[in-house]
Amino acid sequence: MPAREMKHILVTGACGQIGSELTLALRERYGGENVVATGHRTRPSAVLRDSGPFEFIDVTKRETVEAVVDKYNIDTVYHMAAILSAVGEEKPQLAWNVNINGLYNVLEIARERDMVRVFCPSSIAAFGPETPQENTPQETILRPKTMYGVTKVAGELLCDYYFARFGLDVRGVRYPGIISSETLPGGGTTDYAVEIFYEALKHKRYTCFLRDDTVLPMMYMPDCIRATIMLMEADPAGLKHHADFNLAAFSFAPADLVAEIKKHIPEFTCTYEPDFRQAIADSWPHTIDDSTAREEWGWEPEYDLAAMTEDMLEKLRDKVKV
Numbered sequence: 344m345p346a347r348e349m350k351h352i353l354v355t356g357a358c359g360q361i362g363s364e365l366t367l368a369l370r371e372r373y374g375g376e377n378v379v380a381t382g383h384r385t386r387p388s389a390v391l392r393d394s395g396p397f398e399f400i401d402v403t404k405r406e407t408v409e410a411v412v413d414k415y416n417i418d419t420v421y422h423m424a425a426i427l428s429a430v431g432e433e434k435p436q437l438a439w440n441v442n443i444n445g446l447y448n449v450l451e452i453a454r455e456r457d458m459v460r461v462f463c464p465s466s467i468a469a470f471g472p473e474t475p476q477e478n479t480p481q482e483t484i485l486r487p488k489t490m491y492g493v494t495k496v497a498g499e500l501l502c503d504y505y506f507a508r509f510g511l512d513v514r515g516v517r518y519p520g521i522i523s524s525e526t527l528p529g530g531g532t533t534d535y536a537v538e539i540f541y542e543a544l545k546h547k548r549y550t551c552f553l554r555d556d557t558v559l560p561m562m563y564m565p566d567c568i569r570a571t572i573m574l575m576e577a578d579p580a581g582l583k584h585h586a587d588f589n590l591a592a593f594s595f596a597p598a599d600l601v602a603e604i605k606k607h608i609p610e611f612t613c614t615y616e617p618d619f620r621q622a623i624a625d626s627w628p629h630t631i632d633d634s635t636a637r638e639e640w641g642w643e644p645e646y647d648l649a650a651m652t653e654d655m656l657e658k659l660r661d662k663v664k665v
Contacts, residue, residue, distance in 0.1 A: 402445030
């Protein structure tokens, strides 16, 4: 039986760091009128508002999601709405409500309407201190110590259950830290890797909230968007995994990024004042084995640390008027 086509797409969390750029990429690919952006409270950017339909919803209130799904005859959902790691530790009850109850609402709506496909991202936060930190394998120990991580593990299991029990085509990746030149981060433990560029250009100095030697997996946003769409468009016949693909591009520590930035801005300096996010980062892997994604749907990153740094600085110079 041939795979069904995605025709009417809903993006939750479309005002977020990944969602905002993903929505625009999907609109370019499938047509602006066919991709409905949704958010909770944040006002959409002008380009997001003007390039296609936008609606306010609350994923924890099922009826608000259902109303938009039915209004636009949605058959595919990119479920990007989430509370991230740092905010999740400050507001664990909110993180559970949004990340688990919101996901459950989306999956139930998709099941009842026999949707074509659902994307729900996981994260390296699903790993924990007992997980091998080097070349973390696809199948490994998942014992996170943050509420965000707990919700991601539960989300992976829930998505796999809906595939096995109901035949719902749910897909997802474990995102590493994402670096974007377009949108500010939303409360994650890897946020320093975006903030540092703005401060380097504006003030030539930055105070990092992680130790200088804290190695974490990272990815540049163009690769993140490309990977997300690649997985959703992959032939289901070739997928043995579904909602938990390891995904990687490159790994670095703050000191590595500082050294790369200094190649372009020699006077840049960085100091280090680790805060509560250090413990979160210490529980995550250093490097990721994403061979399963490469084998099952052809994943391969295009950006390394040097290429990402050069492109970020070039794009942000105009934005921060340097």
